[in-house]
Amino acid sequence: MTPVLDTQTANMITRTMSATVIPRRLESIGFGPSSLLPHPVRLLYYAGLEGNARVFENVGLLDAVSVICNNDAKHSRLHKWLSHKEKRMLSIYVDIIPLKIALTQVSAKISKNAIWSRFSPLKVGFLPEPDVPGPEWVKVRVHSCGLCGSDLHLLKLDINPRSCIAAIPGMERIFLGHELFCEVVETGDAVSDVAVGDRLAYLGFFPNCKALGATPCAPCAEGNYTLCLAPDKGKLPFNRGGGFSEYMIAHRSQWVKLPAGFTEDQALLTEPIAVAVHAALKSPPRAGDRVLIIGSGTVGLNLLQVIKALEPEARVTMLARYQAQEEKALGFGAEKVIRGGDLYRAVADDTGARLFCGMMGSRMILGGYDIVHDTVGSGNTFQDALRWVRSRGSVILSGVELATPKFDFAPVWHQEIHVTGINCHGQEHAGGVSRTSFDWAIELIQQGKIDTASLISHRFPLKRIRDAVETMTHKRKEPTFKIVMDVSGGVQAEISAIG
Ligand SMILES: [Zn+2]
Ligand SMILES: [Zn+2]
Structure with missing residues (x-):
């Protein structure tokens, strides 16, 4: 049955249909919504998406468009697309x-x-x-x-x-x-x-x-x-x-x-805190333990907060690169922050360990930390972690690095080190109970033991992902912790920016 349309609705449908076709036409000749395209072309693209949204929001219009499309072989593909209510x-x-x-x-x-x-x-x-x-x-x-x-x-x-x-x-x-x-x-x-x-x-x-x-x-x-x-x-x-x-x-x-x-900030940080819980519980901190966290990005700072929440009497030292990281670490309760200088000497001084200097730059510490967390995970940081932990101490790798570096793993057997890593989160067995990393994370956040709000330093709309990558890569330029991408509304924001 053909619906009866007033002139205004018919005009709107015609405009919407032509707008809907535009993105498909552009894509068929190889253009996506690339930022390389000139603004007028991108505007046409988004106008098409806007057209789609309007069609689908109004079921009555969808039916009407379907009827028109049925009568027009030229738009049969469009009709098929519309009838599946496909959104992008x-x-x-x-x-x-x-x-x-x-x-x-x-x-x-x-x-x-x-x-x-x-x-x-x-x-x-x-x-x-x-x-x-x-x-x-x-x-x-x-x-x-x-x-x-x-x-x-x-x-x-x-x-x-x-x-x-x-x-x-x-x-x-x-x-x-x-x-x-x-x-x-x-x-x-x-x-x-x-x-x-x-x-x-x-x-x-x-x-x-x-x-x-x-x-x-x-x-x-x-x-x-x-x-x-x-x-x-x-x-x-x-x-x-x-x-x-x-x-x-x-x-x-x-x-x-x-x-x-x-x-929002509690929800955004729940998964990263669950990761930190999983890392911390690989070697649960005890009162008086000397702990080193290599890296003071958000992974390291989350780990610091979780370790302090689990055992306030653990003594935590952070290895940081930037002043903002140092300030944040001290604010979260780190006893000491090492930043720059002779790291082996600083580690020996911090733990009262003995530092030995051999040939060809090889140095080794006897004594050192009870627990070392490597949140960076490069070949260099992992090699240092193995040399900075005490004999029979624990090294936990949480840094994600896909390179396949060569390094000296002799400290593992020579000092009988416990080495483990984490892959995100899972089931924890600590304190005589079995619960998930997320159970722990949610409880710590609810108890107010984790500062989630102050860790978010930047926000970008999704379309500016490249700027977000630049900011995260070059942390030296400005204090950078957790970067958040605003996802829904990203397309609308882009249209406004063009307009
Ligand atoms: Zn992650
Ligand atoms: Zn399975």
Whole structure:
């Protein structure tokens, strides 16, 4: 049945339809919403998106447009698109195509722009908004998302084919962003403990058995999902979105429900604090322990806060690069901050250890810290960590580095050092109880033992991700801690900026 339309509505539909076609036409000849395009062309692109939004917001209009499209073969593709109610969302992701990654890495040695070009596997572009794909899945709208060091590696295409991670199958497309402030917009039929409007934290960066619809392997059954033995058992939906996408879907097992009333900064920092809890509980601090944290970025500062919350009598020394980090560390209760100078001498003085200087610059400390946390994870910092810990002390690696450096691991056997690392978070067994890293993190935040608000130093709209990368890379220029990307409303902000 053909609806009866007044002239005004008919004109609006005509305008909307022509606007809707524009992005498709531009994309079909190779143009996305690249910042390289002149403003008038980008304006046309966004005008088209605006047109889409208006069509879909009004179901009556959608029906009317469908009728018109049915009568016009020229618009049959558009009609098909409309009838599936497909919406598009801004998203940042990396397609894991080894040859493309290698070629872009080589090109980036000549020009950094190569990473942001349309030939790069790193994409800042529009994807179809995902639907809930099954009864146990949850869809969220992302308001904002923190930028993590692991995101930075991907944004710089710092991907090493020789790393063990590259050998493990799992993801063909990696969506960036996992420190979310989001709310539930839709749930599958089998999800009963999460409702529309709830705030969630995300724990599922890596595939796990439950999300893949498989019988849980032993680590997954224990709640140690990042240690899944079978990430190749199935496939996650290809276009699932991430924290740097306006919408995102994930299996219920990949979400943690946050308490009602959690503020934005508390929600954003919950996942990073869970990481810090996981690192701290690898070697739970005791009263009087001398602890060194290498690195005073947000990972190091979170770790400092968690260690002090768990054991106020632990004595924590921080290794920092910038004055702002030093001030923040002292404010969070560090007993000492080492910054610059002869680090081996400073470590020996701080711990009362003995410093020995051998040939060819080789130096070694006997004595040293009970626990050393390496939150940087470069070959150099890890080598120093092994030489700065006391015999039978613990070195915990939380820094994410994909390079495959050569270093001297003799201190491990010579000083009988306990070496371990962390992969995000999992099930903790500390203080005689078994709970998740997130349980601990949420409790510490609720108890007011963690300062989340003052750690957020910068905010950028999602479209300015390149500026965010520059800021995080060059921390020397200004005090930089947690950078937050404003996700929803990013497209609208861009339209306003152009206008
Ligand atoms: Zn992270
Ligand atoms: Zn598993």
